Amino acid sequence: MNGGEVVVVTGFGPFRQFLVNPSWKAAKGLKLVGFGERTDIFIREVPVSYVKTQQIIAEIWQTLHPKFAVHLGVARxxxxxxxxxxxxNSGYRDKDVCGFCPESQCCVEGGPEKLDSVVNMRAVAKEFKQAGTDVIYSRDAGRYLCDFAYYFSLYHGQRRAALIHVPSSGSLTSADRLVPLLQSLIHTMLDQLEDPQKPHEEMMTEDFSKPAVTARSSDYEDKQSDLFSL
Structure with a gap:
């Protein structure tokens, strides 16, 4: 630990055809590259279970007190x-890997029907699109474990959380492209947290739609041999 601000990144455990969930692979990649010397990053694998998800996310906010929590899921x-x-908050009808779904079909009984992140995700997506990367803004996270985890984290973390769905196919499934993109997205979110009024109109220098190796992807490649020992 560097004694700096804490950012937590979660990924999900095995699910259906994903023996190793791509979201967890991405979280481990982010642990390798980090977010700078002044930020401590913690990663947690979350089982695809409603009960375990609530337990782990509550523990994250109660014990680590992060500045920001980023939850990664898979866009199948x-x-x-x-x-x-x-x-x-509601509409959770599909069973988890344990064959369970909440009897109330709610995440937090009596909680608001929906919660928005303090981060303006539309502004973040617009900035990256202007730089040539097709990052998609969404207001419907799917009403399964990703959505459930996100709401629970927003509720307990005063809305200081993000949910990013990573791809299950295509070129961005390559870790040396996905991890630097996620790193830059999260940096942009953290910058917005520091200054919510800051305009997000500057063009970024990295173009993740092309296979060119950037400084950040080089950082990842230097360390990726360690990834499988985590």
């Missing part, structure tokens, strides 16, 4: 990255 059948603005 998509080659795009989605930035989710909103978490929903």
């Amino acid at each position: 059948g998509s080659s795009d990255v989605f930035l989710e603005q909103t978490g929903k």
Whole structure:
């Protein structure tokens, strides 16, 4: 630990055809590259379980007191990255890997129907699109474990959380492209947290739609041999 501000990144555990969930792979990649010397990053794998999700996310906010929590999920059948603005409280009808779903079909009984992140995800997506990266803004996270985890984190973390759906197909599934993109997205979100009024009109220098190696992707490649020992 550097004694700096804490950012927590979560990814999900095995689910259906994903013996190793791509969201957890991405979280481990982010642990390798980090967010700078003044930020401590913690990663947690979250089982695809409603009960375990609530336990782990509550523990994160109660014990680590992070500045920001980033939850990674998988956009099945998509080659795009989605930035989710909103978490929903109700409508959870699908069973988890344990065969369970909440009897109330709610995340937090009596809680608001929806919660939005303090980060303006539309502004973040617009900035990256202007730089040539097709990051998609979304207000519907799917009403399954990703959405459930997001709402629970927004509720307990005073809305200081993000949900990013990573692709399950296409070129961005390559860790040396996805991890630097996620790193830059999260840096942009953290910058917005520092100054919510800061305009996000500056063009970024990195173009993640092309296979060119950037400084950040080089950082990842230098360390990726360690990834499988985590």
